Amino acid sequence: MTENKTSFSEFKSKSGLKRIMSAASYSMQGFKAAWRNEHAFRQELAVVVPAMLLALFLPLPAVHRLALVAVLINLLIVELLNSAIETVVDRISLERHPLSKVAKDVGSAAVFLALLLAAATWIVILLPLARAFFTA
Structure with missing residues (x-):
């Protein structure tokens, strides 16, 4: 059975490098729109960016740093x-x-669950580090 190409959306992406460039452009437009129009997104970025930087410099195994950053990206x-x-x-x-x-x-509710997951992950990973710091 052959596909009728006219039934596809004119907005459907191209192929190859042009598709990748278009997708990157649309993503940047999406970030700009979220920054401009979504107060919650700006608030979360104000917490997430410094927290990510902190996570990268904490004396933790790489997999723990990855988990800390991953749950923040998931939240966004x-x-x-x-x-x-x-x-x-x-x-x-x-x-x-x-x-x-x-x-x-x-x-x-989905955002709330992502927040809970991020908070729980940070607590579980940082609690032993905090205990070691304050008992030393």
Whole structure:
């Protein structure tokens, strides 16, 4: 069975290097939009960037540093997805609707879980380091 190429979106990406360059450009536009329009994203970056720098310089095994940075990046990923959900819901309608509320609340719950995961990871990894520091 042959595919009908006209049924694909005109916005579908190209192939090869052009696709990679386009994807990078769209990603940068997404970061700029999140920075410009999403207060929560800016707040999280204000915590995440210094925390990542701290994680890189702590006297920890590389895998622990990776875990500390990974949960922070995960938090930003989930926040970006939540922002995308909220934007799409608002694009569809600004009227209050129970399904819109559910979509936004579920996105918010995902961010909350990412925050809990990040906090738990940092506590589990840093607690022994803090104990060693304060008992020495």
